[in-house]
Amino acid sequence: QSALTQPRSVSGSPGQSVTISCTGTSGDVGSNNYVSWYQQHPGKAPKLIIYDVNKRPSGVPDRFSGSKSGNTASLTISGLQAEDEADYYCCSYAVTYVVFGGGTTLTVL
């Protein structure tokens, strides 16, 4: 049940794109397509922004996209906006447990 590996922080200027990686193992990220991503602003509950690797819930802008290759999933945010500044967590199903990444703080410069 080891946490997935994410960079601690990323940054970008408004309008730019950033990508956050999430590395797991063949027992979690690499074994299924139940990878999801969550956005969390300070003091708030997490919000689902990507599910099943690359699907977006209703209401989430298409600036957010997800992908996966092998044991690594990625979240890309294009056209950065000030309100995108938040913590981002990846998450993977692993049959008898669920595992999160350590979280990445996105700073919009």
Place this chain on the structure above:
Amino acid sequence: EVQLVESGGGLVQPGGSLRLSCVASGFTFSTYAINWVRQAPGEGLEWVSAISGGGETTYYADSVNGRCTISRDNSKNTVYLQMNSLRAEDTAVYFCARWISNYDYWGQGTLVTVSS
């Protein structure tokens, strides 16, 4: 409207017990698994426990296995997390969340503080 509301958090001494509750509304409760996820102050999200819609299957993180019990009462649309032998490292905001291969709805969280 789907809602999840946690309660039961508070200050407890090391070695003590607490029971958290998560009351759901706005969906057919018995058809969804519910999970508990916690977040220590300034830290990331940590999965704690899961229970299937009917309550027959439960899972626990290694960090709480043997000290926590998850259960549900579908007649009351409520999931419980009984936490025993609490330690300082259990201090966190505890969220309940609906699971459907992802967490599509979350509660606002309840704070558990373990301190003497």
